[in-house]
Amino acid sequence: MGTEKKYKLNKHEILKKSDNFNKIFKQGITKPGHHVSIIYTDSDFRKIGFAISKKVQKSVKRNRQKRLLREIYRLNKHLFPENKYFILFSRGTSDNFLELQREILTLLHNI
Secondary structure (H helix, E strand, C coil), rough: CHHHHHHHCHHHEEEEECCHHHHHHHHHHHEECCCEEEEEEECCCCEEEEEECCCCHHHHHHHHHHHHHHHHHHHHHHCCCCEEEEEEECCCCCCCCCHHHHHHHHHEEEE
């Protein structure tokens, strides 16, 4: 039962307000990848937001990308630094879970 809490994605960990997204997009540092970019700024605690490019025309594909990013974060949140706000920004060019996960983890090592 202890491992369930470890991998749970709590609501207080997710960025929701557009003001927060705008601030991070303007002031944040971007680590670009081929399929995903990580944008981050310093803060007192860790929060994460998920954004998909509007160039992905179908909402079904955008929602799938967001689900994939959420799952990657949920499984690997222990690797994300505690004192930063993050946005995982996907271009929607890949639906491969392992490929996206590998890229995100590689970008995290550069932070």
